[in-house]
Amino acid sequence: MTDTTLPAPGLRAAIGTIWRAQRVWLASALILTVLAILDPGQAADSAAFAGGALLRTAPYLVLSIAIAAWAGATGADNLIARAFTGAPLLMIGLGALAGGISPFCSCGVIPLIAALLAMGVPLSAVMAFWLASPIMDPSMFVLTVGVLDLDFAVAKTVAAIGLGVFGGIVVHLLARGGALSNPLREGVGDGGCGGSSVRAPKPVAWRFWEERERRAKFGKTALNTTLFLAKWLTLAFLLESLMLAWIPAETVTAALGGDGFMPIVTATFVGVPAYLNGYAALPLVGGLIEQGMAPGAGMAFLVAGGVTSIPAAMAVWALARPPVFALYIALSLTGAFASGVLFQLWTLA
Numbered sequence: 001m002t003d004t005t006l007p008a009p010g011l012r013a014a015i016g017t018i019w020r021a022q023r024v025w026l027a028s029a030l031i032l033t034v035l036a037i038l039d040p041g042q043a044a045d046s047a048a049f050a051g052g053a054l055l056r057t058a059p060y061l062v063l064s065i066a067i068a069a070w071a072g073a074t075g076a077d078n079l080i081a082r083a084f085t086g087a088p089l090l091m092i093g094l095g096a097l098a099g100g101i102s103p104f105c106s107c108g109v110i111p112l113i114a115a116l117l118a119m120g121v122p123l124s125a126v127m128a129f130w131l132a133s134p135i136m137d138p139s140m141f142v143l144t145v146g147v148l149d150l151d152f153a154v155a156k157t158v159a160a161i162g163l164g165v166f167g168g169i170v171v172h173l174l175a176r177g178g179a180l181s182n183p184l185r186e187g188v189g190d191g192g193c194g195g196s197s198v199r200a201p202k203p204v205a206w207r208f209w210e211e212r213e214r215r216a217k218f219g220k221t222a223l224n225t226t227l228f229l230a231k232w233l234t235l236a237f238l239l240e241s242l243m244l245a246w247i248p249a250e251t252v253t254a255a256l257g258g259d260g261f262m263p264i265v266t267a268t269f270v271g272v273p274a275y276l277n278g279y280a281a282l283p284l285v286g287g288l289i290e291q292g293m294a295p296g297a298g299m300a301f302l303v304a305g306g307v308t309s310i311p312a313a314m315a316v317w318a319l320a321r322p323p324v325f326a327l328y329i330a331l332s333l334t335g336a337f338a339s340g341v342l343f344q345l346w347t348l349a
Helices: 009-038 040-074 076-084 088-101 106-118 123-132 138-147 150-176 195-199 212-246 249-256 262-274 278-290 295-308 310-319 322-348
Strands: none
Touching (some): 009 040, 009 212, 040 138, 040 212, 088 150, 138 278, 278 295, 295 322, 310 322
């Protein structure tokens, strides 16, 4: 007898595909649906809050989307290959700088790292890029200015580059002692959407609009980036509205406020499981700071979450051997704490 209580295999597969592709939008819709049933007033307030926040950040969104699309269409990401030639300390510095300003998407960074390591680029320079890249990029900088402020955006960029340099130097010193000689897991190659930029860097076409293929890539990147930002920021603003409505300000102030080290330590470790992604985290941190979160704790949360969020950590675990993974996590948390402390001291100066 056929079990008719479950969807057919083809239907289940289709449902699974839709869920994977639209789970962020569905999560936002589910939040609003549950609120509409249990607390209609809060549902209306949250929808209005998210809509207003999206409108206020729209100019920065447009600019960040244009930057991302421009980088992809011109091939500016090919410039990254030039950062990995030269003396070790020079490569570390250039790798950290490239990571802090690179426009690579999350699908491109890990294959690029694999390509660099497979080609024999020193782990110290790769680690510098690896640590800095998830924290900041041009579009993230613009959006940080819009959601938080210019000082925070500049400080976060400095933190990204500083963390990269710090990690690269630590790895360089360890490597000189013979450690970490084989960082990649067995069977990990150099394929992927970032590898070709290093193996055979192509010239940058600044006048990309003159080529039909590049114009098409600009449009596709702009559309994909728009959809990506829209879904994550909508969810983030909805969560922020609930946080502001349901979490007493004194609770935030007690846990993450003040001038001491403990709020920064707490934010550093909370950033690992609580971080959604860089774009979604910005409004959440903005709301927490409004409620009394120490600025240094906000910086530590963003830096730690960007580098050690669960999706990013899983990707690193799949790529690198356990000692390299452990070092990556340790450098990330140490650098995030140091970034938070320095930013806190700077804001109090």
